[in-house]
Amino acid sequence: MNPIQLFDPVSSTYTYILFDEASRDALIIDPVAEQLQRDLDVLREHGLTLRWAIETHAHADHVTSAGLLVEHAGARSAAPEGCDIGTAAVQLQGGQELAFGSQKVLALHTPGHTAGSMCFVWQNGSAHHVFTGDTLLIQGCGRTDFQSGSPEALHHSITQVLFALPDQTTVWPGHDYQGRTHSSIGAEKQNNARIAGKSLAEFVNIMNNLNLPKPQRIDEAVPANRLSGLRQDAGGDALMLVRPAQGYAGDVSPQLAWAWVQAGEAQLVDVRTDAERTWVGFVPDAHALAWKQWPGMAMNPEFDAGIQTLGAGGQKLVLLCRSGVRSIAAAQRATELGLQAYNILEGFEGDPDANAHRGLMGGWRMRGLPWRQS
């Protein structure tokens, strides 16, 4: 089975939807913000449940819809760890697999177009597919003259990583400007004008003399894509801003808190009770330090000592509770103790809706951030 190939004519970007025929679980690669409704329609027409929205790299020519697909379709986002996309729920490492139903894609780290760029391999029955982003294009390759690009690294990625795939592997590029849809590893080995029959030095010389204009949208697209495209959302700018607060360092969105944790700038502290973590779920990277405890929701006498230990390194503390109430009290207390403490808005579950159900009105879980149930 082939992937569903979709095209954005403004940026000449290909987006791909892969799915498991039995379970209808799906994964989307390189979605484009302006095509959000089209992609949601395609998912609905095929009866698909989107599990993953993933990127080959932080694009310079279009803005991703990954953040919006998390909100609208309940997907989780994943991006290469070297691309500085701190809002992605999963930071992909080379060799890592993502599952959708009984299918999976394998991430290959292929630096060169950007330092973090990845390609994704999908083996569906006897058919091999590779989604190459801007690393390998039909008869070409992505440029290497900005965004941490390197012609030497790209040469290695194409000749040693991609050309090691079976010749019959179908190549699905991130772009084509001439209406071509796909190629194969064997055909690109034979015919790719940039690389076939060329030495490393010849390739580097070609790449360093392309003299391409700066992409029109780079100054807008790259910062937006580092936020999974959420700048496009109404209020998306505010998502990554600290909001001022009384008595503690500030209020932050779950997305900003997670970006800080992934960047090593903050410690995530879960101030809910042990029972809530057990029954409702927890964030694997969080430190458990209850503000109040059962029985009776009495103050936890260990809180002060525990929070001082966590803050001893001078890092920010981002405090998570059920819906963002206890975490304010805990942040105020941590501030009194001389620590830099922030409240995470919406908490783990968000506020209750009109039917008193939690989990649908924001919160860490609904935002697609990592969590588990024990």
Ligand SMILES: [Fe+2]
């Ligand atoms: Fe690119």
